[in-house]
Amino acid sequence: MFFYSPNFLVFFLILLIPYLLLRKQRLWLLAAANALFYAAHPEGYLVLFVFVAVLTFVIVHLMTLPRWRWLFWVGIVLNVLNLAFFKYTLFVLDNLRQWTGLPLAAADSLAASIVLPLGISFYTFEFISYLIDVRRGHSRPTRSFLKFWVFVSMFPHLIAGPIMRGEELIPQLDKLSDKRIAWNDIRYGVYLFAIGMLKKVVIADQLSPVVKELFDRGSSLTGTESWMAAYTFGFYIYNDFSAYSDMAIGLGIMMGVRFADNFLSPYLSGSPGEFWRRWHMTLSRWIRDYIYISLGGNRRGQLRLYLNLLIAMLVSGLWHGAMWTFVVWGGIHGLLQVAHRLTLGLNRYRWIAAIRSSAVYRVIAIVVFFHIVTWTWVFFHASSLDMALDMTWKMLHAHAGNILRHPTFPLVALLYAIHVAEFLLRKYERSIGRIWQHVPFPLRSSVYLAVTLALIYFLQGGKYEFIYFQF
Amino acid sequence: MNSSISNSRPLRRRISLGFLGFLVLFAALEVFVFRDLDLYGAEYRSSVGQLAELDYSFRHSQPEGIQTAIFGDSQSKDALRPDLLAATARLDPSSIFNFSVSGGKAFDIYRTYMTYADRLPNLKEAIVVVNEHQFNSYHMENDPVFRYYAGLRDRIQALNKDNYGELLVGWVSKGFDLRSIWTKVVQSYFKGTLPKPLPSVWKPGGIRAETMLEPNGLTLEYAENTASRWFDHYDLRGLQTDSFEALLRKLHDRGVRIVVLQIPRSSLFEQAVRQKYAAQQQAYFDQIAAIARRYGAEFRVMSNEGLTLKEHFRDTNHVNPRGAQIVSREVALDWLT
Numbered sequence: 162m163f164f165y166s167p168n169f170l171v172f173f174l175i176l177l178i179p180y181l182l183l184r185k186q187r188l189w190l191l192a193a194a195n196a197l198f199y200a201a202h203p204e205g206y207l208v209l210f211v212f213v214a215v216l217t218f219v220i221v222h223l224m225t226l227p228r229w230r231w232l233f234w235v236g237i238v239l240n241v242l243n244l245a246f247f248k249y250t251l252f253v254l255d256n257l258r259q260w261t262g263l264p265l266a267a268a269d270s271l272a273a274s275i276v277l278p279l280g281i282s283f284y285t286f287e288f289i290s291y292l293i294d295v296r297r298g299h300s301r302p303t304r305s306f307l308k309f310w311v312f313v314s315m316f317p318h319l320i321a322g323p324i325m326r327g328e329e330l331i332p333q334l335d336k337l338s339d340k341r342i343a344w345n346d347i348r349y350g351v352y353l354f355a356i357g358m359l360k361k362v363v364i365a366d367q368l369s370p371v372v373k374e375l376f377d378r379g380s381s382l383t384g385t386e387s388w389m390a391a392y393t394f395g396f397y398i399y400n401d402f403s404a405y406s407d408m409a410i411g412l413g414i415m416m417g418v419r420f421a422d423n424f425l426s427p428y429l430s431g432s433p434g435e436f437w438r439r440w441h442m443t444l445s446r447w448i449r450d451y452i453y454i455s456l457g458g459n460r461r462g463q464l465r466l467y468l469n470l471l472i473a474m475l476v477s478g479l480w481h482g483a484m485w486t487f488v489v490w491g492g493i494h495g496l497l498q499v500a501h502r503l504t505l506g507l508n509r510y511r512w513i514a515a516i517r518s519s520a521v522y523r524v525i526a527i528v529v530f531f532h533i534v535t536w537t538w539v540f541f542h543a544s545s546l547d548m549a550l551d552m553t554w555k556m557l558h559a560h561a562g563n564i565l566r567h568p569t570f571p572l573v574a575l576l577y578a579i580h581v582a583e584f585l586l587r588k589y590e591r592s593i594g595r596i597w598q599h600v601p602f603p604l605r606s607s608v609y610l611a612v613t614l615a616l617i618y619f620l621q622g623g624k625y626e627f628i629y630f631q632f
Numbered sequence: 633m634n635s636s637i638s639n640s641r642p643l644r645r646r647i648s649l650g651f652l653g654f655l656v657l658f659a660a661l662e663v664f665v666f667r668d669l670d671l672y673g674a675e676y677r678s679s680v681g682q683l684a685e686l687d688y689s690f691r692h693s694q695p696e697g698i699q700t701a702i703f704g705d706s707q708s709k710d711a712l713r714p715d716l717l718a719a720t721a722r723l724d725p726s727s728i729f730n731f732s733v734s735g736g737k738a739f740d741i742y743r744t745y746m747t748y749a750d751r752l753p754n755l756k757e758a759i760v761v762v763n764e765h766q767f768n769s770y771h772m773e774n775d776p777v778f779r780y781y782a783g784l785r786d787r788i789q790a791l792n793k794d795n796y797g798e799l800l801v802g803w804v805s806k807g808f809d810l811r812s813i814w815t816k817v818v819q820s821y822f823k824g825t826l827p828k829p830l831p832s833v834w835k836p837g838g839i840r841a842e843t844m845l846e847p848n849g850l851t852l853e854y855a856e857n858t859a860s861r862w863f864d865h866y867d868l869r870g871l872q873t874d875s876f877e878a879l880l881r882k883l884h885d886r887g888v889r890i891v892v893l894q895i896p897r898s899s900l901f902e903q904a905v906r907q908k909y910a911a912q913q914q915a916y917f918d919q920i921a922a923i924a925r926r927y928g929a930e931f932r933v934m935s936n937e938g939l940t941l942k943e944h945f946r947d948t949n950h951v952n953p954r955g956a957q958i959v960s961r962e963v964a965l966d967w968l969t
Contacts, residue, residue, distance in 0.1 A: 167801040
C-alpha cells in the first residue's frame with residue numbers, strides 16, 4: 162500500500178474523515194491505522210515490530226532508575242542485533258565463506274531465507290535515537306505506550322523516513338487531540354503530496370527503465386554512457402526518494418503533524434558537508450548526533466576528527482545495504498568530507514577565502530561537486546565493485562565533447578533545470594502562493610486539472626515501489 | 633463532535649474557487665470525455681474501443697428487423713458471420729446481428745446485451761457462444777471491458793484486499809479507471825498511428841471478423857499457452873458465472889429461444905486442455921449445462937470433425953474464413969432453418 166497507489170488513497174480518505182471529526186480519538190485511530198498500514202505490506206512483520214517497540218518502551222522506562230541504567234546498553238544491543246540479524250547475516254556469512262572456504266550461507270540455508278522486514282532500518286534508528294536521547298537527558302520518556310507506538314509507527318514516515326526523533330514528534334502527539342487542522346493545512350499537504358507524486362510518477366518512474374537499461378549493460382558501457390548512467394541514476398534516486406519524503410511530509414501536515422525536512426535540492430551543494438545537510442537530512446543528523454558525536458566528534462584532535470568522519474560515513478554506507486558497494490560509497494563520502502575539511506585550512510589566506518566567497522566560485526563548486534556526487538552514485542548502484550571501478554575508469558577517460566553531444570545529455574540538462582526550478586519553487590513558495598491566489602481562478606483550475614491528468618497519464622503499470630524501501 | 637477544520641474565514645474563501653473550478657472541470661471531463669465511447673473508439677482495435685465499432689455497426693442496422701442475436705467473444709465473432717448464416721438459412725442478413733466482442737467474458741457479454749436489449753423489440757432467438765475462458769472470475773478487475781461496464785455493485789463483488797483502491801477510485805473516475813486505454817489513444821494520436829476512421833458504408837451485423845493468421849498460432853506451444861492463460865487460477869464461482877445466468881434469465885424472461893454453444897476449437901487446443909485441465913473443463917461443462925437447463929436452453933458442444941488445423945484455423949482456437957463457412961453453415965442448418 163504505497164502512497165500513490167489507489168489502495169492508499171482509499172485507506173487515507175477513510176482514515177482522514179473520522180480523524181478530522183473525532184479529535185479526541187486521533188491517537189487511537191492513528192495507532193490502528195499504522196498497524197494496518199504496516200501489516201498490509203507483505204514484508205511488514207508487525208509482530209516483530211510491536212515486540213521490539215514494547216521491549217524498547219519498557220527498557221526506556223526502567224533505565225531511568227539508577228540501578229537499571231545498564232539496561233540502556235541492552236536496548237541498544239537488542240535493536241542493533243535485530244537490524245543486524247535481518248540485514249547483515251547473509252552478508253557476513255557470505256564474506257566468511259569467501260575468506261575461509263567454509264560452506265556457509267548455502268542457497269537453502271536459514272540465512273538465505275531471511276527477508277528484510279519493511280522499514281526496519283528506519284524504525285531501528287528511531288528506537289536507538291530515543292534510547293540515547295532519554296539517556297542524555299534530551300528527552301523525557303513518554304508514559305504512554307500509545308504515543309510511543311504512534312511516534313515510531315506513524316505510517317507516513319514508517320517505511321522510508323524521514324527518521325524522526327521522540328523529542329520532535331511526541332510533543333506534537335501530546336497536543337494532537339487539541340490541534341485544529343485548517344483548510345490551509347490540507348491545501349499545503351495536498352500541494353506537497355502532489356509535488357512528491359509528480360516527482361515520483363512523472364520523473365523517477367520514467368527514468369527507471371533508462372537507468373536499468375544502462376546499468377544492465379555493465380562492462381559494455383563506454384565512458385560517455387557511464388556518465389549518462391550515473392547522471393540518470395542520480396536524478397532517479399533523488400526524485401524517487403525525495404518524492405517519498407514530500408508525500409510523507411504532506412500527509413503529516415494533513416493530519417496535523419509536522420515531520421522533519423529530508424531534502425533541500427542536494428545537487429546545488431558546493432561541498433561534501435553541504436551535500437549532507439541537503440541530502441537525506443534526517444539520516445545525516447542521526448549519523449552526526451549518534452555516531453560522529455558519540456565517537457568524540459571534533460573534540461579529540463584533528464586526526465581523530467578525520468577518523469570519526471570516516472567511520473560515520475562508513476556506517477551511513479553500510480546502513481544503506483549489506484554490500485561492499487555501499488560501504489565503499491560511504492567511504493568515498495567520508496574521504497570527501499576529510500579532504501574538504503583539510504582544504505578549509507587554506508581559508509587562512511585571505512585571497513583564497515575571498516575567492517571561495519565569490520559567486521563564480523560557488524557556481525564552479527556546485528558544478529564540480531555535482532559531478533563528484535554523480536560519480537559516487539556508480540558505487541551506490543553498480544551490481545559489484547568491479548563494475549563500479551570499471552565504470553569509474555571509463556568515466557575518467559570520457560571526452561567532455563562526447564558527453565555534451567550524447568543524445569541523453571539534453572535530458573540530463575532538463576532534469577537539472579527541474580532540480581533548480583524545484584529549489585526556487587520551495588524557497589519562494591510563500592511568495593508564489595500569494596501571487597498564485599491572484600491568478601484568475603479558471604486558470605488555476607486548469608492547472609490543477611492538467612496536473613491531475615498528467616498524474617493519471619503517467620500512473621500506468623500498477624507497480625508501486627520506492628527504491629528506499631529496500632534499505 | 634465538531635469538525636476541527638478551521639472556521640475562521642468565510643466558506644467561499646476557505647474552499648477556493650480554483651479548487652471548485654477544478655472539480656467542475658474534472659466532472660465535465662468525466663461526463664463528456666471519459667464516459668464517451670467515441671474517445672476509446674478512436675482506437676477501435678482496443679478492448680474497449682471495439683465497443684464503439686459494435687455500436688457503429690448497430691447504428692447502421694435496423695434494430696426492429698433483428699430476430700437472431702449472437703453473443704460471445706472473438707471465437708463467435710470470427711466463426712458465426714451473419715451473412716454466411718443468413719445465406720444458408722435463406723434469411724435476410726439484416727435479421728441477424730453478432731454482438732460478440734473480442735476477449736469478452738460472461739460479464740462483458742451480459743452487459744453488452746443489456747446495452748442493446750431495449751432496442752431489440754423483435755428478438756426471437758439468441759445463440760450464446762461459451763467457452764471456459766469466459767467464466768474465470770480470477771482477476772477480472774484487470775479486464776478493461778469489465779471496468780468500462782462495471783457499476784458499484786459489480787465492483788464490490790470483485791473487491792479484494794489488493795484491488796479495492798483500483799476498483800473504487802475507478803468507479804469515481806473513468807479517466808483513472810480506463811487510463812490504460814485512453815493513454816494509448818493519445819500516444820497513437822501523436823505518433824499518427826491511429827487507425828483510419830470506420831468506413832461510412834458499413835456492412836451491418838457486428839464487429840468485423842479477424843481473418844489474419846496469428847503468428848505461431850498453429851503450434852502446440854501456442855495452444856498450451858492459451859490453455860494456461862484460460863485455466864490457471866480457474867475460478868468458476870463469481871461474477872462471470874452469475875452474469876451468464878443473468879443473461880439466460882433475461883433472454884428467457886422475454887421469451888427468446890436460447891441455444892448455448894461451444895464452437896469448435898482445433899484438436900491441438902483440445903489436447904492441450906485435456907492434458908492439464910480436464911477437471912476444470914468438466915466442472916465448466918457441468919456448470920453451463922445446469923444453468924442452460926434451468927432456462928430451457930439447449931447446450932451443445934460442437935465437434936471439430938472435418939476441421940483441420942492448417943486449413944480451417946487462424947490460431948488453435950479461432951477459425952479462419954474457411955472454417956467460418958463450415959461452422960456458420962452447420963449452426964444455420966441446425967438452429968436457424
